[in-house]
Amino acid sequence: QKEVEQDPGPLSVPEGAIVSLNCTYSNSAFQYFMWYRQYSRKGPELLMYTYSSGNKEDGRFTAQVDKSSKYISLFIRDSQPSDSATYLCAMSAQGGSYIPTFGRGTSLIVHP
Amino acid sequence: GAVVSQHPSRVICKSGTSVKIECRSLDFQATTMFWYRQFPKQSLMLMATSNEGSKATYEQGVEKDKFLINHASLTLSTLTVTSAHPEDSSFYICSASTDSATNEKLFFGSGTQLSVL
Numbered sequence: 001q002k003e004v005e006q007d008p009g010p011l012s013v014p015e016g017a018i019v020s021l022n023c024t025y026s027n028s029a030f031q032y033f034m035w036y037r038q039y040s041r042k043g044p045e046l047l048m049y050t051y052s053s054g055n056k057e058d059g060r061f062t063a064q065v066d067k068s069s070k071y072i073s074l075f076i077r078d079s080q081p082s083d084s085a086t087y088l089c090a091m092s093a094q095g096g097s098y099i100p101t102f103g104r105g106t107s108l109i110v111h112p
Numbered sequence: 113g114a115v116v117s118q119h120p121s122r123v124i125c126k127s128g129t130s131v132k133i134e135c136r137s138l139d140f141q142a143t144t145m146f147w148y149r150q151f152p153k154q155s156l157m158l159m160a161t162s163n164e165g166s167k168a169t170y171e172q173g174v175e176k177d178k179f180l181i182n183h184a185s186l187t188l189s190t191l192t193v194t195s196a197h198p199e200d201s202s203f204y205i206c207s208a209s210t211d212s213a214t215n216e217k218l219f220f221g222s223g224t225q226l227s228v229l
Contacts, residue, residue, distance in 0.1 A: 043205050043220030104155035
């Protein structure tokens with residue numbers, strides 16, 4: 001079992017839809033949870049990061065962490081074609097320069 | 113957010129040549145930088161962790177003599193692919209951490225597409 005599982009998709013939705021992207025993990029030491037967006041042939045861009053269970057909102061994006069279930073989500077409201085990209089979850093633990101572990105990414109396509 | 117500059121963005125070279133890729137943190141100091149390799153429609157594969165002033169830590173299966181990493185200053189790390197072969201063709205991405213204790217904020221370069229003929 002991989003430490004971080006993420007469905008690669010693709011996930012295809014119409015413009016304006018609410019998108020839900022998810023990752024599960026197995027390492028209970030993970031404390032920091034991040035979401036990155038990567039456009040084709042570009043480096044990933046940090047979208048959201050959170051430390052604890054619960055929700056964190058930033059504009060159209062909401063990051064949700066459920067540590068008890070080892071499950072994190074990223075919600076995108078009012079999705080736009082410009083949101084079409086690959087979304088990678090990542091997580092790390094404190095101490096010893098712990099290296100972030102990435103999911104394989106979910107490809108999102110928002111069609112007009 | 114912090115800016116990481118990576119150059120060149122694209123390299124085409126002949127088999128047997130060496131290629132150097134630079135990664136610079138422009139507005140912050142990075143004691144730790146990471147080098148990744150990414151194949152089409154695949155996730156990031158960590159190659160090595162670059163620490164300023166010390167030897168890089170390579171992941172299992174990554175040849176350190178093949179992929180030379182130098183982190184000479186707090187703002188610059190370089191990856192040199194020595195004697196490149198077609199199987200080294202890939203998308204290489206660097207990232208820098210603003211907090212080496214947690215690494216919860218990684219900022220990535222724009223990547224380098226290496227094509228070895």
